[in-house]
Amino acid sequence: MRIAVPNKGRLHDPTLSLLERAGLHIENTADRQLYADTVDPDVSILFARAADIPEYVRDGAADLGITGLDQAEESGGVAADAGSADEDDLVDLLDLDYGSCRLVLAAPEDGDVESVADLQGATVATEFPNVTREYFDRVGVDADIVTVTGATELTPHVDMADAIVDITSTGTTLKVNRLAVIDDVLDSSVRLFARSDVVDDPKVEQVRTALESVLAADGRRYLMMNAPKANLDAVRDVIPGLGGQTVMDVEADENGNGMVAVHVVVDERDVFEAIAELKEVGATGILVTEIERLVE
Structure with a gap:
């Protein structure tokens, strides 16, 4: 499967960065190079002008394309899903949230x-x-x-x-x-586009999911802490988190009180206040880490 990406301009660097973060490391890149392999032997990259990418996808030179919605609309029709796409339409698979x-x-x-x-x-x-x-x-x-x-x-x-x-x-x-x-x-913003005839290909879905996981991780942080088991409800009130917390029993503290380890994904903007409130309800050993990818 081949992905067409911008070969230069303001969309080039953020597109390559997104692919790297999604696990699609590009190998043997060089200036003026037209094609490059990735760590996935089934996925290669085609470098093209941003304005030409929609046509490359329509003509079959690439299966997926990453470029602005403005360029895709200018080149022809864009559909929200394969079911509503005409024969020559591109399917808008994912808003990549840059190039607005x-x-x-x-x-x-x-x-x-x-x-x-x-x-x-x-x-x-x-x-x-x-x-x-x-x-x-x-x-x-x-x-x-x-x-x-x-x-x-x-x-x-x-x-x-x-x-x-x-x-x-x-x-x-x-x-x-x-x-x-x-x-x-x-x-307009940068989107991941595909031809309607390849939308259901498992590799296309794999690429879409990988890119989506990077976007989902942006602005999120992973919190880990120990807390008295008796205070677990208070901890949960502070950090409801995404889909609830992971709670595991750990050894009792020096006073023999039951303890739990709590892991949770939270919005980055909530971390500052959450740490202070967690300490007030007895949480200790609070660790905050970045998240590279999050599959929801």
Whole structure:
């Protein structure tokens, strides 16, 4: 099975890092390399431009692809599951929770365009013509879509377009170029995509589960402690945890009181206060560790 991943740009490093954390160590990587093996002999990596990855998956050059939803939507249809997918659709298997951005409709701050309706018969420049046409069809506005390959935000200022549809993460570039957001076109993040005909492949599910386990572990911590058995209910009140705690009997303390070892997964943001409260109810030997992967 082959996974297509971005070969450069802002998505390259976090994608490789995610694969490494999921246990898919990439071997023999080098600059300008097109293919690489992983520690799994059944899984290899194809390096490609982020915009080309959806087409690589559709054409069968790769079985899975990791790229932005914006790129997948621009290349054709995206379905939430195999059952609702058309023949050429990609199936959105998993939101990987990075590379978040918005595709927005924007126009000059001091211009006459204040709403989508003001663009009837107007010219809109974009690097995403397919998504943009679908958007204007959806809102019932007939606009002339002009495809550009860069510096989209400059086109309204050189009389090439009345408005643009472009990607923004922070909005800084739009503000610098005196452009105001008129409407949101698409919310995007990096996703794991597959062709509909391979969704049920056990190896595809194995990869999806591995990536999902890394995401589930983010922001979680593993707490271990000893506590008086008589105070177990109080300990549970402090740390309800994910799916309850693991409790094991241990040797009695020096006073002969029964003790238990308690292990639990908690949200990282709860750890600071939880430790103080656990000490108040008699917990000792409290240990906090990071979690690499969590299969829920």
